[in-house]
Amino acid sequence: MGSRVSARGERLSRTQQQARTRQRLLEAAGEVIAEHGLDGATIDDIAARAGYSRGAFYSNFEDKVALLIALSDSRLAAFADVTLPGLLTGTPDEQIAAVARWLAGTEPPLEVLLLVELARQRLQSPERAEELAAAIDRVLVAVEELLTSYDPHGVEVPTEERAAQARATLAAVLGADLLRHLGAGGDARTLELLLAGIDAGVVRGTGSP
Amino acid sequence: MGSRVSARGERLSRTQQQARTRQRLLEAAGEVIAEHGLDGATIDDIAARAGYSRGAFYSNFEDKVALLIALSDSRLAAFADVTLPGLLTGTPDEQIAAVARWLAGTEPPLEVLLLVELARQRLQSPERAEELAAAIDRVLVAVEELLTSYDPHGVEVPTEERAAQARATLAAVLGADLLRHLGAGGDARTLELLLAGIDAGVVRGTGSP
Known part of the structure; x- marks a missing residue:
């Protein structure tokens, strides 16, 4: 080389x-x-x-779709590494501070935009579905790892249940981010209610549905 | 006339x-x-x-943005009237059936697409922010009414708390719908975890954060 x-x-x-x-x-x-x-x-x-x-x-x-996948990967990995730990872990005071920082962000909802575009691409280019699924999986794995490394209840959570928790967490934060950028979700209580369900799942621990 | x-x-x-x-x-x-x-x-x-x-x-x-606002209004009102009652109300068996119907839907995530487009328009055309906010508010009011008419716990929920519940419900369903269309959220457990938080808020009732 x-x-x-x-x-x-x-x-x-x-x-x-x-x-x-x-x-x-x-x-x-x-x-x-x-x-x-x-x-x-x-x-x-x-x-x-x-x-x-x-x-x-x-x-x-290769093309613009490949760029979109790489950009989603990169942005969502940063989101899982930097933003989510603050929202999901730490003392209540630390969590409140992290939510406030998140809500104060003024950037456009790039993660949500990218994912919506990828959902459209998935319909338009079924031959790329696998490539797109892999990009989403990488994010979900990062969220799962975060939820596993932070588990205040110290219980063993079955893999399937952990995967559902990761999807619910990502859905909650993306949904709240979308509403926030519509001028309709910029409050800590909304996010608290959303994350309470996932935490209830963590508390339950056994993963029985 | x-x-x-x-x-x-x-x-x-x-x-x-x-x-x-x-x-x-x-x-x-x-x-x-x-x-x-x-x-x-x-x-x-x-x-x-x-x-x-x-x-x-x-x-x-007036133009394509006005059409997008009207279409979002119409689709989200139908969503609040037809889909959400099944997801949020009824016996557990009825809820499971409603979630299954919802997950089996094959249409593109039009509501999410429309809302993302409106979020973009809001950034690009701040002069239309009020018009866009009114469209979102109408949906949130419909969700609030739904949550109020269905309240299995029979407690009086303060207006502010009810509004946060409506935002959280809409965020949860939109976020789950986005993941579903990415091929990564099509399971009932994810939605159950998301809605459990809002229900926990409904159970709490007092609205104290």
Whole structure:
């Protein structure tokens, strides 16, 4: 594997360079989509925002759907790593503070937008259903791991029940985020009610439906 | 007010005719959007599907955003009247049957799509925020009324708490519907966990957070 000297004089392997280019394209895509919507965001705009050519885009992503999947992966992984632990774990005071931070966010509901677009793509391109399902599964696994690592009740939860808890948690937060961006869900009590059900499931522990 | 004879020989008032035209345009819009997505659905296509001219469209709706608001109103009102009562009320067996029917539905997640589009419009056209908020409020009021008319615990719930319950219920069902259409939420247990939190809120009754 060869190496090149970056603009900052760092020596990067080819793999590192590719990872950096890909990351810049994803960040640029998030910005351009937030400004212009999914359909208004062209590949040319995204490449230009990242400082690359159209060719660099296509050497990283097969097409716009592949970009959407990668972007959903990346945003939802960050959401599971950064936002959800605050909402789901910690002392009551810490949770209230995390909910307040979440509710104060002003970015467009990019995660929800991306997932709705992927749901549409799934209907329009059934041949990509597997690829899309894998992207969703990765998020759900991250949420499951979070719920397992935080289990204040110390009970063993069966795999199936844990998976249902992860889906319910993701659905609750996405639904609340959608309403929040419609100007109709920006309050802590709504989220508290939503998460109480999942916590009730955690408390129950045995997973009997 | 004048009257005309309809194709079926019924005598319709001008108001009845207008309501019928509007209703047909909304049904056509739902079909065209389900087939081609929001951006692929043109006003010409929608008018043609309903059997009307572009002029008939514009005598009923100011523009595509006005149509989206009316369509969301109509679909979400039907959702609150037809689907939600089954999910939220009745005996456990009736609820299981209602959840199964809901999960078996194969239509695209039109309500979620419409709400995401409205959230985007709200960012892009802040001057229409009030109009959009009114559309959401009408749905939330319908859900509140449903939760009030069904209250198995017979306790008086403060207005603010009832409003939070309505938001949580709508968020739960929309979030679950989004995941279902991603192929990742099609199970009754996920919905049960989501609705358990709202029910826990209903049980608590006092509304103290």
